[in-house]
Amino acid sequence: MSGHSDSGNSGGGSGVNRDTAQVDMPVAPPQRSGPIGVRGSTPVPPKPALTGPVPLPADGRSDASPMVRTVERHLDEILAAVPQPDAIELAVLDAQGLLCAEDVVSQRALPAFDQAALEGYAARAEDVAPASVRRPVELAVVGESVAGLDAPTAIGPGLAVKVSAGAMLPAGADVVVPGVWTDNGTARVAVQAGPPPGSYVRRTGDDVAPGDSAVHVGTPIGPAQISLLAAVGRDRVLVRPRPRVVVLSAGSELVDVTAAPAPGQVVDVNSYALAAAARDAGADAYRSGILPADPRRLSEVLESQLLRSDLMLISGTLSGSGFDVVQEALAQLGETRFRQVAMHPGPAQGFGQLGRDGVPVICVPGEPVAALVSFEVFVRPAIRLMLGKRQLFRRTVQAISGQQLLSPLGYRQYLHGTVMRHPDGGYVVEPVGDATDALLARMARANCLIVIDEDVTEVAAGGLVTVMPLLLGG
Numbered sequence: 001m002s003g004h005s006d007s008g009n010s011g012g013g014s015g016v017n018r019d020t021a022q023v024d025m026p027v028a029p030p031q032r033s034g035p036i037g038v039r040g041s042t043p044v045p046p047k048p049a050l051t052g053p054v055p056l057p058a059d060g061r062s063d064a065s066p067m068v069r070t071v072e073r074h075l076d077e078i079l080a081a082v083p084q085p086d087a088i089e090l091a092v093l094d095a096q097g098l099l100c101a102e103d104v105v106s107q108r109a110l111p112a113f114d115q116a117a118l119e120g121y122a123a124r125a126e127d128v129a130p131a132s133v134r135r136p137v138e139l140a141v142v143g144e145s146v147a148g149l150d151a152p153t154a155i156g157p158g159l160a161v162k163v164s165a166g167a168m169l170p171a172g173a174d175v176v177v178p179g180v181w182t183d184n185g186t187a188r189v190a191v192q193a194g195p196p197p198g199s200y201v202r203r204t205g206d207d208v209a210p211g212d213s214a215v216h217v218g219t220p221i222g223p224a225q226i227s228l229l230a231a232v233g234r235d236r237v238l239v240r241p242r243p244r245v246v247v248l249s250a251g252s253e254l255v256d257v258t259a260a261p262a263p264g265q266v267v268d269v270n271s272y273a274l275a276a277a278a279r280d281a282g283a284d285a286y287r288s289g290i291l292p293a294d295p296r297r298l299s300e301v302l303e304s305q306l307l308r309s310d311l312m313l314i315s316g317t318l319s320g321s322g323f324d325v326v327q328e329a330l331a332q333l334g335e336t337r338f339r340q341v342a343m344h345p346g347p348a349q350g351f352g353q354l355g356r357d358g359v360p361v362i363c364v365p366g367e368p369v370a371a372l373v374s375f376e377v378f379v380r381p382a383i384r385l386m387l388g389k390r391q392l393f394r395r396t397v398q399a400i401s402g403q404q405l406l407s408p409l410g411y412r413q414y415l416h417g418t419v420m421r422h423p424d425g426g427y428v429v430e431p432v433g434d435a436t437d438a439l440l441a442r443m444a445r446a447n448c449l450i451v452i453d454e455d456v457t458e459v460a461a462g463g464l465v466t467v468m469p470l471l472l473g474g
Contacts, residue, residue: 023418034083036343102238109205116163117200122173123160128194136190243310243386245283251317270315281383312361318348346370399427405459417447
């Protein structure tokens, strides 16, 4: 089959490179027989034909119907419209995980003085060059230099200074002899090996010189970058901020998690799940819960949430009458278009821009499995683009399918599965349930999405499929 791999640059979907990469996974347990070790030696019976999306007309292409658009086209529209928030200045610890938005130029030299890289004796290289275990060179120890204190001003021929790691070197010293290469003498020291000039010495500005860029624009700020920023004297830094994502759920059948649902009612899990997914993608997510059914209150909630939104995310059954009041309220704030996208689950999708600032709103299906799949396909790349990330899409791998997989013609299928490293190399993947399932417990056991292209209706057991590992923070 022709795999679809989502990884690429910071541009829109149509120009994004698709590749694969190695991903750490648990190792599948060895099996007794079979080329890929699936379910021992018992063959897997074929699954029944899928229910769900109706295969597209004509030649099965997703553009065969003008009412159905491709995944790429819908994603491109979203990525082209999402804003990239202005850079803000944060304390360096608050900037962790964000992208640097400035070239941080150091005004200091690192290190600020010539210093010892390890504990030993500062000496002149020419004095210790002939030293050996059989014929050690003896030097007079004329002082000691400890980190944080001034060292003796200088040493001459035949002299040494005992130094600790990070201590200032005396003038004239061009090498540090490790203590383990000596007899660790106090008044005189016997050197048993002579390192070449410059060994175990950190010269002024070796790491960073004044005027050097310590951290570049676009660099992710992690512990190492925070260490460097602190070293050059920066306690604040300009960064690309986390986008503010407001998560809302629509549906008259929804009740809050603390309420006991009556017959016909369901707990609002989407506002929790999607807020968690947005945070994992790097956003500041605000779970605003269930939208009110009253049109006036609904409009007031939407307008108030726009004030703190860089992106609004609404889940609900888009094709049902219960969502009509939401569509009407959205229409008062801007243009939101609802379309069928050639994907399963969750072909019903919506996107628009609201308010004077054109805040993007993404509407995803209300069914929880479809909502989270839609998040992975459309919302997560948008959040990463707003963060300034170069890698918008999750890495993918090619894996051997442990059983037969069926997919509706003309729709890109996303199946939850478990992927593991195979003992013989590569990856093996098994679906969790089938495409007709919408079970939260099964989804919670999955660690990947199996992606089957629109023109593929069947993948035989042992065939290759594209797998998107769902790594936290990945």
